[in-house]
Amino acid sequence: MDKKVEMLSGGDMLIRALHDEGVDLMFGYPGGTALHIYDAIFRQDKVEHILVRHEQGATHAADGYARATGKPGVVLVTSGPGATNTITGLATAYMDSIPIVVLSGQVTRDSIGSDAFQETDMIGVSRPVVKHSFLVQDAADIPNIVKKAFYIATTGRPGPVVIDFPKDVTDPAEKFPYEYPETVKLRSYIPPQKGHTGQIKKAVEVLLTAKKPIIYAGGGAVQGEASEELIKLAQTLGYPITNTLMGLGAYPATDKQFLGMLGMHGTYEANMAMHESDVILAAGARFDDRVTNSDVSKFCPNATILHIDIDPASISKTVTAHVPIVGPVKAVLKEMNEQIKASSSQVDSDALKRWWENIDHWRERKCLAVEAEGDVIKPQHAIQALYEVTAGDAYVTSDVGQHQMFAAQHYHFDKPRRWINSGGLGTMGFGLPAAMGVQLAFPDATVACVTGEGSIQMCIQELATCNQCDLPIKIVNLNNEALGMVKQWQDMQYSGRHSQSTYADSLPDFVKLAEAYGHVGVRIEKLSELNEKLAEAFAMKDKLVFIDIAVDQNEHIYPMAIKGGGMNEMFLSKTERT
Amino acid sequence: MRRIISMLMENEPGALSRVIGLFSQRNYNINSLTVAPTDDSTLSRLTVTTIGDDRKIEQIVKHLNKLVDVVKLVDLTESSHIERELMLIKVKVSGAQRAEVMRLTEVFRGEIVDVTPTSYVVQLTGTSDKLDAFILALDDTSILEVARTGVSGISRADKVLNL
Numbered sequence: 001m002d003k004k005v006e007m008l009s010g011g012d013m014l015i016r017a018l019h020d021e022g023v024d025l026m027f028g029y030p031g032g033t034a035l036h037i038y039d040a041i042f043r044q045d046k047v048e049h050i051l052v053r054h055e056q057g058a059t060h061a062a063d064g065y066a067r068a069t070g071k072p073g074v075v076l077v078t079s080g081p082g083a084t085n086t087i088t089g090l091a092t093a094y095m096d097s098i099p100i101v102v103l104s105g106q107v108t109r110d111s112i113g114s115d116a117f118q119e120t121d122m123i124g125v126s127r128p129v130v131k132h133s134f135l136v137q138d139a140a141d142i143p144n145i146v147k148k149a150f151y152i153a154t155t156g157r158p159g160p161v162v163i164d165f166p167k168d169v170t171d172p173a174e175k176f177p178y179e180y181p182e183t184v185k186l187r188s189y190i191p192p193q194k195g196h197t198g199q200i201k202k203a204v205e206v207l208l209t210a211k212k213p214i215i216y217a218g219g220g221a222v223q224g225e226a227s228e229e230l231i232k233l234a235q236t237l238g239y240p241i242t243n244t245l246m247g248l249g250a251y252p253a254t255d256k257q258f259l260g261m262l263g264m265h266g267t268y269e270a271n272m273a274m275h276e277s278d279v280i281l282a283a284g285a286r287f288d289d290r291v292t293n294s295d296v297s298k299f300c301p302n303a304t305i306l307h308i309d310i311d312p313a314s315i316s317k318t319v320t321a322h323v324p325i326v327g328p329v330k331a332v333l334k335e336m337n338e339q340i341k342a343s344s345s346q347v348d349s350d351a352l353k354r355w356w357e358n359i360d361h362w363r364e365r366k367c368l369a370v371e372a373e374g375d376v377i378k379p380q381h382a383i384q385a386l387y388e389v390t391a392g393d394a395y396v397t398s399d400v401g402q403h404q405m406f407a408a409q410h411y412h413f414d415k416p417r418r419w420i421n422s423g424g425l426g427t428m429g430f431g432l433p434a435a436m437g438v439q440l441a442f443p444d445a446t447v448a449c450v451t452g453e454g455s456i457q458m459c460i461q462e463l464a465t466c467n468q469c470d471l472p473i474k475i476v477n478l479n480n481e482a483l484g485m486v487k488q489w490q491d492m493q494y495s496g497r498h499s500q501s502t503y504a505d506s507l508p509d510f511v512k513l514a515e516a517y518g519h520v521g522v523r524i525e526k527l528s529e530l531n532e533k534l535a536e537a538f539a540m541k542d543k544l545v546f547i548d549i550a551v552d553q554n555e556h557i558y559p560m561a562i563k564g565g566g567m568n569e570m571f572l573s574k575t576e577r578t
Numbered sequence: 579m580r581r582i583i584s585m586l587m588e589n590e591p592g593a594l595s596r597v598i599g600l601f602s603q604r605n606y607n608i609n610s611l612t613v614a615p616t617d618d619s620t621l622s623r624l625t626v627t628t629i630g631d632d633r634k635i636e637q638i639v640k641h642l643n644k645l646v647d648v649v650k651l652v653d654l655t656e657s658s659h660i661e662r663e664l665m666l667i668k669v670k671v672s673g674a675q676r677a678e679v680m681r682l683t684e685v686f687r688g689e690i691v692d693v694t695p696t697s698y699v700v701q702l703t704g705t706s707d708k709l710d711a712f713i714l715a716l717d718d719t720s721i722l723e724v725a726r727t728g729v730s731g732i733s734r735a736d737k738v739l740n741l
Contacts, residue, residue, distance in 0.1 A: 123592055124595065127596060127599050128599060128603045132646040133592070135591065135592065152646060186646065187649055187741070188587075188588055188646055188647060188648060188649040189646045311644070312640050312644075313637060313640035313641050313644055316636065317637060
């Protein structure tokens with residue numbers, strides 16, 4: 001007997017399709033061309049909609065949700081400014097390979113191209129920052145397009161997808177048969193499911209003959225859920241491992257084999273080990289310029305590079321891979337582990353012992369050590385206190401700047417998907433809305449947004465969303481009364497000329513500001529009261545607490561790579577370099 | 579090095595803009611571009627000529643392959659291939675020039691497809707080099723207008739770009 005086919009309008013089909021896709025939460029902001037869809041939302045209770053205060057906030061919230069859960073984040077906005085306001089969020093997700101789907105309203109099909117009110121060519125404007133996009137030309141296609149969009153966003157190298165809905169395709173008066181496809185197949189898009197066994201074999205052979213090996217794992221290990229396989233590989237071999245900014249948490253930071261983050265503000269030991277290594281296993285990392293430093297010809301001169309990436313275009317883009325392996329990091333590492341187990345070769349334990357001695361020698365420099373100066377709070381102290389107060393088990397979102405690097409260095413992430421920051425695009429304003437997405441995904445978890453007084457003001461309006469949705473986020477504001485990272489570069493490269501990087505006389509009173517939005521504000525100014533006040537703030541489980549911490553205004557972040565040098569060339573403090 | 583990259587892409591709105599956008603976004607060169615439907619109405623064939631070292635070409639090929647609308651792709655210059663470009667060129671001709679341009683057209687195996695008392699339109703097919711040579715052989719001042727299609731190409735022998 002034929003199944004009775006339901007007749008639905010375009011707007012209803014969209015919301016039903018989201019539900020059938022497993023979406024239970026979306027972020028958005030209504031407006032003219034999206035109103036049919038908003039009415040469809042009103043008439044159902046399966047998909048919850050969170051009203052943000054700016055569309056950029058919606059995209060970052062969906063992005064934070066996706067990073068913390070591994071599920072795609074969903075955004076709904078209107079046409080024109082609603083759509084263009086998502087561009088920064090799309091670019092952020094695109095750079096870090098985060099699956100989000102942005103649904104944008106569009107003017108009616110017959111008025112596209114007429115410069116209608118709130119018309120923007122969203123497909124055109126978003127094109128360079130999306131994995132793919134769709135303009136719905138026929139309402140009957142909506143279920144298929146939604147299915148394809150989620151499939152493309154979440155498979156292969158994940159990324160953002162846009163679906164643009166002309167208002168008339170969501171018209172409640174016109175109904176179409178609704179059936180959600182169970183599977184999708186695209187002849188032009190076939191993401192790899194596994195790596196090439198011969199290449200993996202070659203890589204394992206090189207790996208087992210290494211004298212000075214290092215594993216360098218990035219965001220692909222987190223997004224690709226490869227943590228378990230990565231830990232197994234590293235611990236079977238006993239090799240040192242470093243994570244990129246995006247990879248933090250993929251390998252437990254408190255484990256003795258972990259050398260810390262590498263790159264521009266990486267640890268001395270991680271960068272030295274990379275530079276001196278003879279074999280590098282890159283797993284889901286893309287040799288970003290913040291890792292390699294600017295001159296790739298000086299990058300790790302003695303290393304044979306084994307590179308696993310799901311995206312062939314990431315391989316040999318900046319640094320040539322000697323053994324390229326295209327495939328999902330998880331599947332490739334799993335096969336590597338099996339081959340290592342079956343292999344007759346053994347790790348060269350004498351060489352490895354000497355290599356660890358080298359590394360331990362580098363570790364003795366204690367490059368992240370910080371000395372207290374009276375009762376002044378150093379930003380490092382604030383992150384260390386945060387780590388203690390949250391027992392290292394919080395979800396930490398961050399904005400962009402010095403505070404981000406201090407958090408990456410001093411909060412030791414033992415689990416993947418706990419460190420949520422805009423690594424590739426470096427988007428200030430990301431932290432608070434991202435924290436909303438995380439808190440909504442995990443209502444009982446401790447969610448801290450590490451930010452600065454610069455970044456937090458870029459999406460401060462979301463404090464109202466947090467109030468409306470009762471989100472007990474803890475905002476840890478490292479307030480140095482300046483754009484710290486800009487100021488540091490100006491100190492180091494522009495003889496201390498602080499062009500447009502200070503604004504101390506015009507900062508808001510963050511305690512009052514938090515209160516004005518219906519939250520709690522706390523100000524901490526002395527090192528002696530840091531731990532206690534921070535603990536009190538985090539004890540307010542059901543409240544958003546804005547913790548404004550006055551930190552040392554002159555602190556720089558070190559180590560810092562020396563421009564144009566190799567990975568072994570770093571400033572270690574204001575007066576010391578390698 | 580000059581390369582000719584040919585691809586089959588979904589005959590969908592926006593597909594062409596994604597290909598072209600990729601080139602401008604990543605600072606790659608487009609020397610010429612041709613695009614038209616194939617025998618399969620769901621597919622278009624696009625051929626682009628570009629210049630770059632091996633590393634750059636490898637990246638271009640990889641990024642084009644990543645585009646969801648691109649179904650299949652080949653770098654024709656990697657193996658033996660045939661390339662052709664069509665040119666229509668309008669030339670100002672009078673007096674003795676008329677016979678000279680006609681002879682030149684014959685030498686290049688072109689055709690004169692439009693004649694007026696003061697001008698010819700010459701149609702010429704061949705490799706881009708051949709078309710360049712024809713232009714060079716003409717007196718600069720006599721050229722009124724040049725319309726070239728850009729390069730189209732196909733592999734020799736058994737190698738095919740098909741689904």
